[in-house]
Amino acid sequence: MSAFFHSPLAGPELLGLFGHFLVLSLLAVGGAITTAPDMHRYVVAEHHWITNAQFSASIAIAQAAPGPNVLFVAVIGWNVAGPIGALVTMCGTLLPSTALTLTASRWGARRRETRGLRAFTTGLTPLTIGLLVATGWLLAMPYLGDGGVHAIGAIALVAVSIVVMTRTRLSPMWLVGLGAVVGALGWV
Protein backbone atom coordinates (compact mmCIF):
# COMPACT_ATOMS: atom_id res chain seq x y z
CA MET A 1 0.00 0.00 0.00
CA SER A 2 2.97 2.26 0.51
CA ALA A 3 2.88 2.96 -3.22
CA PHE A 4 0.05 5.41 -2.67
CA PHE A 5 2.05 7.40 -0.14
CA HIS A 6 5.28 7.45 -2.16
CA SER A 7 6.00 10.78 -3.71
CA PRO A 8 6.37 10.03 -7.42
CA LEU A 9 9.90 10.32 -8.75
CA ALA A 10 11.15 13.56 -10.25
CA GLY A 11 11.34 13.94 -14.04
CA PRO A 12 15.02 13.03 -14.47
CA GLU A 13 14.59 9.92 -12.33
CA LEU A 14 11.58 8.80 -14.38
CA LEU A 15 13.63 9.37 -17.51
CA GLY A 16 16.41 7.24 -16.06
CA LEU A 17 13.90 4.49 -15.22
CA PHE A 18 12.53 4.64 -18.78
CA GLY A 19 16.03 4.49 -20.29
CA HIS A 20 17.02 1.53 -18.16
CA PHE A 21 13.95 -0.49 -19.20
CA LEU A 22 14.50 0.50 -22.84
CA VAL A 23 17.95 -1.07 -22.76
CA LEU A 24 16.76 -4.17 -20.87
CA SER A 25 14.04 -4.71 -23.49
CA LEU A 26 16.66 -5.44 -26.12
CA LEU A 27 18.52 -7.81 -23.79
CA ALA A 28 15.40 -9.82 -22.91
CA VAL A 29 16.11 -12.84 -25.08
CA GLY A 30 13.94 -15.67 -23.77
CA GLY A 31 11.35 -13.40 -22.21
CA ALA A 32 11.15 -10.34 -19.99
CA ILE A 33 11.63 -12.41 -16.85
CA THR A 34 15.26 -13.09 -17.82
CA THR A 35 16.05 -9.43 -17.11
CA ALA A 36 14.42 -9.45 -13.65
CA PRO A 37 17.80 -9.76 -11.87
CA ASP A 38 19.01 -6.57 -13.49
CA MET A 39 15.73 -4.73 -12.80
CA HIS A 40 16.21 -5.75 -9.17
CA ARG A 41 19.74 -4.36 -9.19
CA TYR A 42 18.50 -1.02 -10.54
CA VAL A 43 15.32 -0.31 -8.56
CA VAL A 44 16.16 -2.11 -5.27
CA ALA A 45 19.91 -2.28 -4.74
CA GLU A 46 21.03 0.87 -6.52
CA HIS A 47 18.18 3.37 -6.06
CA HIS A 48 16.26 1.92 -3.07
CA TRP A 49 12.95 2.89 -4.69
CA ILE A 50 11.26 -0.33 -3.51
CA THR A 51 12.16 -3.08 -1.03
CA ASN A 52 13.23 -6.62 -1.77
CA ALA A 53 9.85 -7.91 -0.56
CA GLN A 54 7.97 -5.49 -2.82
CA PHE A 55 10.03 -6.67 -5.76
CA SER A 56 9.25 -10.37 -5.13
CA ALA A 57 5.59 -9.60 -4.49
CA SER A 58 5.43 -7.74 -7.81
CA ILE A 59 6.44 -10.87 -9.69
CA ALA A 60 4.10 -13.09 -7.65
CA ILE A 61 1.09 -10.82 -8.28
CA ALA A 62 1.67 -10.77 -12.03
CA GLN A 63 2.06 -14.57 -12.08
CA ALA A 64 -1.21 -15.04 -10.22
CA ALA A 65 -3.18 -12.57 -12.32
CA PRO A 66 -4.54 -13.50 -15.74
CA GLY A 67 -2.46 -12.24 -18.65
CA PRO A 68 1.13 -12.37 -19.82
CA ASN A 69 3.80 -12.54 -17.12
CA VAL A 70 5.47 -9.42 -18.56
CA LEU A 71 2.91 -7.43 -16.58
CA PHE A 72 5.22 -7.82 -13.57
CA VAL A 73 7.13 -4.95 -15.17
CA ALA A 74 4.07 -2.72 -14.79
CA VAL A 75 3.63 -3.77 -11.15
CA ILE A 76 7.25 -2.87 -10.41
CA GLY A 77 6.72 0.52 -12.10
CA TRP A 78 3.54 1.06 -10.09
CA ASN A 79 5.30 0.26 -6.83
CA VAL A 80 8.15 2.61 -7.71
CA ALA A 81 6.15 5.64 -8.87
CA GLY A 82 2.42 4.91 -9.09
CA PRO A 83 0.47 4.82 -12.38
CA ILE A 84 3.07 6.98 -14.16
CA GLY A 85 5.74 4.51 -13.13
CA ALA A 86 3.72 1.61 -14.57
CA LEU A 87 3.36 3.49 -17.86
CA VAL A 88 7.07 4.32 -17.98
CA THR A 89 8.31 0.77 -17.31
CA MET A 90 5.76 -0.88 -19.64
CA CYS A 91 6.49 1.46 -22.56
CA GLY A 92 10.22 1.14 -21.99
CA THR A 93 9.94 -2.65 -21.99
CA LEU A 94 7.68 -2.95 -25.02
CA LEU A 95 8.76 -0.27 -27.51
CA PRO A 96 12.19 -1.57 -28.59
CA SER A 97 11.25 -5.25 -28.67
CA THR A 98 8.01 -4.52 -30.56
CA ALA A 99 9.80 -2.49 -33.22
CA LEU A 100 12.48 -5.16 -33.58
CA THR A 101 9.99 -8.05 -33.70
CA LEU A 102 7.88 -6.42 -36.41
CA THR A 103 10.94 -5.55 -38.49
CA ALA A 104 12.47 -9.00 -38.11
CA SER A 105 9.27 -10.94 -38.79
CA ARG A 106 8.52 -8.91 -41.94
CA TRP A 107 12.08 -9.42 -43.13
CA GLY A 108 11.69 -13.11 -42.38
CA ALA A 109 8.27 -13.43 -44.03
CA ARG A 110 9.75 -12.28 -47.35
CA ARG A 111 12.44 -14.96 -47.08
CA ARG A 112 10.35 -17.81 -45.67
CA GLU A 113 11.29 -20.22 -48.42
CA THR A 114 15.02 -19.47 -48.54
CA ARG A 115 17.45 -22.12 -47.40
CA GLY A 116 18.92 -19.87 -44.69
CA LEU A 117 15.61 -19.12 -43.01
CA ARG A 118 14.42 -22.70 -43.27
CA ALA A 119 17.62 -23.88 -41.62
CA PHE A 120 17.12 -21.21 -38.96
CA THR A 121 13.61 -22.30 -37.97
CA THR A 122 14.33 -26.02 -38.41
CA GLY A 123 17.38 -25.71 -36.15
CA LEU A 124 15.66 -23.66 -33.46
CA THR A 125 12.41 -25.65 -33.19
CA PRO A 126 13.92 -28.42 -31.01
CA LEU A 127 15.48 -25.78 -28.74
CA THR A 128 12.09 -24.08 -28.41
CA ILE A 129 10.49 -27.32 -27.26
CA GLY A 130 13.32 -28.07 -24.83
CA LEU A 131 12.95 -24.57 -23.47
CA LEU A 132 9.22 -25.06 -22.90
CA VAL A 133 9.82 -28.21 -20.88
CA ALA A 134 12.47 -26.33 -18.90
CA THR A 135 10.05 -23.50 -18.18
CA GLY A 136 7.40 -25.92 -16.91
CA TRP A 137 10.04 -27.70 -14.83
CA LEU A 138 11.30 -24.50 -13.22
CA LEU A 139 7.74 -23.34 -12.52
CA ALA A 140 6.89 -26.68 -10.88
CA MET A 141 10.02 -26.97 -8.71
CA PRO A 142 9.02 -24.54 -5.91
CA TYR A 143 5.89 -26.63 -5.27
CA LEU A 144 7.69 -29.95 -5.07
CA GLY A 145 10.28 -28.89 -2.48
CA ASP A 146 8.95 -29.94 0.92
CA GLY A 147 8.34 -33.60 0.08
CA GLY A 148 5.24 -33.81 2.31
CA VAL A 149 1.54 -33.92 1.58
CA HIS A 150 1.80 -30.56 -0.18
CA ALA A 151 4.32 -31.94 -2.66
CA ILE A 152 2.04 -34.91 -3.38
CA GLY A 153 -0.87 -32.56 -4.02
CA ALA A 154 1.26 -30.44 -6.33
CA ILE A 155 2.60 -33.45 -8.26
CA ALA A 156 -0.96 -34.72 -8.68
CA LEU A 157 -2.11 -31.34 -10.01
CA VAL A 158 0.80 -31.13 -12.46
CA ALA A 159 0.14 -34.70 -13.65
CA VAL A 160 -3.62 -34.21 -14.04
CA SER A 161 -3.02 -30.99 -15.99
CA ILE A 162 -0.62 -32.74 -18.36
CA VAL A 163 -2.95 -35.70 -18.99
CA VAL A 164 -6.10 -33.63 -19.47
CA MET A 165 -4.37 -31.11 -21.75
CA THR A 166 -2.78 -33.73 -23.99
CA ARG A 167 -5.75 -36.11 -24.15
CA THR A 168 -8.73 -33.75 -24.35
CA ARG A 169 -9.65 -30.38 -25.81
CA LEU A 170 -10.98 -29.06 -22.52
CA SER A 171 -10.25 -25.38 -21.95
CA PRO A 172 -7.28 -24.83 -19.59
CA MET A 173 -9.56 -22.57 -17.52
CA TRP A 174 -11.17 -25.62 -15.91
CA LEU A 175 -7.80 -26.91 -14.75
CA VAL A 176 -6.85 -23.53 -13.33
CA GLY A 177 -10.15 -23.51 -11.45
CA LEU A 178 -9.47 -27.02 -10.14
CA GLY A 179 -6.01 -25.87 -9.01
CA ALA A 180 -7.52 -22.91 -7.17
CA VAL A 181 -10.02 -25.12 -5.33
CA VAL A 182 -7.47 -27.81 -4.43
CA GLY A 183 -5.04 -25.11 -3.28
CA ALA A 184 -7.65 -23.25 -1.23
CA LEU A 185 -8.43 -26.52 0.58
CA GLY A 186 -4.79 -26.55 1.66
CA TRP A 187 -3.62 -29.60 -0.33
CA VAL A 188 -0.86 -27.93 -2.33
Added chain:
Amino acid sequence: MTTMDPPAQPEQPPLAQPASASELFFTFNRLALQGFGGVLAVAQHELVERQRWLSREQFVEMLALSQVLPGPNVVNLALMFGDRFFGLRGALAALAGMLVVPLFIVMALTAAYAEFSRMVMVSGALRGMGAVAAGLIIATALKLMGTLRSNRLGRPLAAAFAALTFGMVALLHWPLIWVIAGLGSLSITIAWQRWR
Protein backbone atom coordinates in the same frame (compact mmCIF):
# COMPACT_ATOMS: atom_id res chain seq x y z
CA MET B 1 4.51 -38.83 -29.10
CA THR B 2 1.97 -40.54 -31.35
CA THR B 3 -0.11 -41.78 -28.41
CA MET B 4 -0.45 -38.22 -27.10
CA ASP B 5 -2.07 -36.85 -30.26
CA PRO B 6 -5.86 -36.41 -30.27
CA PRO B 7 -7.44 -39.23 -32.26
CA ALA B 8 -8.51 -39.12 -35.90
CA GLN B 9 -6.33 -36.52 -37.57
CA PRO B 10 -4.46 -38.20 -40.38
CA GLU B 11 -5.37 -35.36 -42.73
CA GLN B 12 -6.00 -32.01 -40.99
CA PRO B 13 -8.93 -29.96 -42.29
CA PRO B 14 -7.83 -26.66 -43.88
CA LEU B 15 -6.95 -23.78 -41.59
CA ALA B 16 -9.30 -20.89 -40.90
CA GLN B 17 -8.47 -17.18 -40.95
CA PRO B 18 -9.37 -14.33 -38.59
CA ALA B 19 -12.06 -12.13 -40.15
CA SER B 20 -10.93 -8.74 -38.88
CA ALA B 21 -8.52 -6.90 -36.63
CA SER B 22 -11.25 -6.58 -34.01
CA GLU B 23 -11.69 -10.36 -34.01
CA LEU B 24 -7.95 -10.54 -33.26
CA PHE B 25 -8.38 -8.08 -30.41
CA PHE B 26 -11.17 -10.10 -28.81
CA THR B 27 -9.48 -13.47 -29.33
CA PHE B 28 -6.22 -12.30 -27.79
CA ASN B 29 -8.14 -10.62 -25.00
CA ARG B 30 -9.98 -13.85 -24.26
CA LEU B 31 -6.87 -15.97 -24.31
CA ALA B 32 -4.96 -13.52 -22.10
CA LEU B 33 -7.76 -13.53 -19.53
CA GLN B 34 -7.58 -17.34 -19.37
CA GLY B 35 -3.83 -17.31 -18.89
CA PHE B 36 -3.07 -17.62 -15.20
CA GLY B 37 0.66 -18.02 -14.62
CA GLY B 38 1.39 -17.45 -18.31
CA VAL B 39 -0.47 -17.29 -21.59
CA LEU B 40 1.45 -19.68 -23.81
CA ALA B 41 -0.53 -22.85 -23.13
CA VAL B 42 -3.81 -21.02 -23.71
CA ALA B 43 -2.46 -19.37 -26.86
CA GLN B 44 -1.66 -22.79 -28.29
CA HIS B 45 -5.11 -24.06 -27.34
CA GLU B 46 -6.97 -21.07 -28.83
CA LEU B 47 -4.93 -20.42 -31.98
CA VAL B 48 -4.25 -24.04 -32.99
CA GLU B 49 -7.03 -26.18 -31.55
CA ARG B 50 -10.00 -23.86 -31.18
CA GLN B 51 -9.77 -21.21 -33.92
CA ARG B 52 -7.55 -23.34 -36.17
CA TRP B 53 -5.74 -20.23 -37.40
CA LEU B 54 -2.34 -21.96 -37.22
CA SER B 55 -1.13 -25.53 -37.62
CA ARG B 56 1.08 -26.94 -34.86
CA GLU B 57 4.04 -26.58 -37.18
CA GLN B 58 3.28 -22.91 -37.88
CA PHE B 59 2.74 -22.27 -34.18
CA VAL B 60 6.05 -23.79 -33.13
CA GLU B 61 7.85 -21.94 -35.93
CA MET B 62 6.39 -18.61 -34.80
CA LEU B 63 7.18 -19.47 -31.20
CA ALA B 64 10.79 -20.26 -32.10
CA LEU B 65 11.19 -16.82 -33.67
CA SER B 66 9.49 -15.05 -30.78
CA GLN B 67 11.81 -16.79 -28.32
CA VAL B 68 14.96 -15.81 -30.19
CA LEU B 69 13.91 -12.17 -30.53
CA PRO B 70 14.22 -10.06 -27.39
CA GLY B 71 11.05 -9.19 -25.51
CA PRO B 72 8.20 -11.14 -23.91
CA ASN B 73 7.58 -14.30 -25.96
CA VAL B 74 3.80 -14.27 -26.06
CA VAL B 75 3.77 -10.55 -26.82
CA ASN B 76 6.14 -11.13 -29.74
CA LEU B 77 3.94 -14.00 -30.86
CA ALA B 78 0.84 -11.78 -30.79
CA LEU B 79 2.63 -9.07 -32.79
CA MET B 80 3.85 -11.50 -35.47
CA PHE B 81 0.48 -13.19 -35.71
CA GLY B 82 -1.46 -9.91 -36.03
CA ASP B 83 1.05 -8.52 -38.52
CA ARG B 84 0.79 -11.60 -40.71
CA PHE B 85 -2.95 -11.15 -41.28
CA PHE B 86 -3.63 -7.39 -40.99
CA GLY B 87 -0.25 -5.65 -40.95
CA LEU B 88 0.54 -3.07 -38.29
CA ARG B 89 -3.15 -2.64 -37.46
CA GLY B 90 -3.46 -6.35 -36.74
CA ALA B 91 -0.25 -6.39 -34.71
CA LEU B 92 -1.46 -3.53 -32.52
CA ALA B 93 -4.95 -5.07 -32.19
CA ALA B 94 -3.48 -8.38 -30.98
CA LEU B 95 -1.06 -6.58 -28.65
CA ALA B 96 -3.81 -4.39 -27.17
CA GLY B 97 -6.12 -7.38 -26.78
CA MET B 98 -3.44 -9.24 -24.87
CA LEU B 99 -2.38 -6.38 -22.58
CA VAL B 100 -5.06 -3.76 -21.88
CA VAL B 101 -7.65 -5.60 -19.78
CA PRO B 102 -5.09 -7.77 -17.90
CA LEU B 103 -3.14 -4.58 -17.13
CA PHE B 104 -6.14 -3.09 -15.32
CA ILE B 105 -6.71 -6.35 -13.44
CA VAL B 106 -3.12 -6.62 -12.29
CA MET B 107 -3.14 -2.98 -11.16
CA ALA B 108 -6.31 -3.58 -9.13
CA LEU B 109 -4.71 -6.66 -7.59
CA THR B 110 -1.59 -4.66 -6.73
CA ALA B 111 -3.71 -2.09 -4.94
CA ALA B 112 -5.56 -4.85 -3.04
CA TYR B 113 -2.51 -7.05 -2.42
CA ALA B 114 -2.07 -6.15 1.25
CA GLU B 115 -5.61 -7.37 2.04
CA PHE B 116 -5.45 -10.52 -0.08
CA SER B 117 -2.08 -11.88 0.98
CA ARG B 118 -3.17 -12.28 4.61
CA MET B 119 -5.85 -14.82 3.72
CA VAL B 120 -4.58 -18.39 3.90
CA MET B 121 -7.13 -19.69 1.40
CA VAL B 122 -6.08 -17.12 -1.18
CA SER B 123 -2.39 -17.93 -0.94
CA GLY B 124 -3.28 -21.66 -1.11
CA ALA B 125 -5.39 -21.09 -4.21
CA LEU B 126 -2.50 -19.21 -5.82
CA ARG B 127 -0.18 -22.15 -5.15
CA GLY B 128 -2.65 -24.56 -6.72
CA MET B 129 -3.01 -22.35 -9.79
CA GLY B 130 0.77 -22.12 -10.03
CA ALA B 131 1.15 -25.91 -10.06
CA VAL B 132 -1.48 -26.19 -12.81
CA ALA B 133 0.30 -23.47 -14.82
CA ALA B 134 3.48 -25.57 -14.72
CA GLY B 135 1.56 -28.64 -15.92
CA LEU B 136 -0.05 -26.68 -18.75
CA ILE B 137 3.34 -25.54 -20.07
CA ILE B 138 4.72 -29.10 -19.98
CA ALA B 139 1.60 -30.39 -21.77
CA THR B 140 2.03 -27.73 -24.47
CA ALA B 141 5.62 -28.86 -24.95
CA LEU B 142 4.50 -32.51 -25.27
CA LYS B 143 1.93 -31.59 -27.91
CA LEU B 144 4.43 -29.59 -29.91
CA MET B 145 6.92 -32.48 -29.75
CA GLY B 146 4.81 -34.11 -32.45
CA THR B 147 6.16 -31.50 -34.86
CA LEU B 148 9.69 -32.90 -34.45
CA ARG B 149 8.62 -35.91 -36.52
CA SER B 150 8.67 -33.81 -39.67
CA ASN B 151 11.79 -31.86 -38.66
CA ARG B 152 14.51 -32.04 -41.31
CA LEU B 153 17.15 -32.73 -38.64
CA GLY B 154 15.56 -36.15 -38.20
CA ARG B 155 13.68 -37.14 -35.11
CA PRO B 156 16.54 -38.55 -32.99
CA LEU B 157 18.79 -35.54 -33.53
CA ALA B 158 15.94 -33.07 -32.98
CA ALA B 159 14.99 -34.87 -29.75
CA ALA B 160 18.62 -34.76 -28.62
CA PHE B 161 18.78 -30.99 -29.16
CA ALA B 162 15.53 -30.55 -27.20
CA ALA B 163 16.86 -32.69 -24.34
CA LEU B 164 20.20 -30.82 -24.27
CA THR B 165 18.39 -27.48 -24.16
CA PHE B 166 16.29 -28.72 -21.25
CA GLY B 167 19.37 -29.93 -19.36
CA MET B 168 21.38 -26.75 -19.87
CA VAL B 169 18.56 -24.39 -18.91
CA ALA B 170 16.60 -26.31 -16.25
CA LEU B 171 19.32 -28.39 -14.59
CA LEU B 172 22.55 -26.43 -15.16
CA HIS B 173 20.92 -22.96 -15.12
CA TRP B 174 23.12 -21.69 -17.94
CA PRO B 175 22.20 -18.25 -19.32
CA LEU B 176 19.72 -18.66 -22.15
CA ILE B 177 21.57 -16.38 -24.51
CA TRP B 178 24.63 -18.67 -24.47
CA VAL B 179 22.54 -21.81 -24.91
CA ILE B 180 20.86 -20.33 -27.98
CA ALA B 181 24.10 -18.92 -29.37
CA GLY B 182 26.02 -22.16 -28.86
CA LEU B 183 23.57 -25.01 -29.30
CA GLY B 184 21.39 -23.01 -31.69
CA SER B 185 24.19 -22.21 -34.11
CA LEU B 186 25.17 -25.89 -34.11
CA SER B 187 21.63 -27.06 -34.87
CA ILE B 188 21.13 -24.36 -37.51
CA THR B 189 24.40 -25.34 -39.18
CA ILE B 190 23.36 -29.01 -39.31
CA ALA B 191 19.93 -28.05 -40.65
CA TRP B 192 21.63 -25.86 -43.29
CA GLN B 193 23.64 -28.83 -44.50
CA ARG B 194 20.54 -31.06 -44.67
CA TRP B 195 18.84 -28.60 -47.01
CA ARG B 196 20.36 -29.27 -50.39
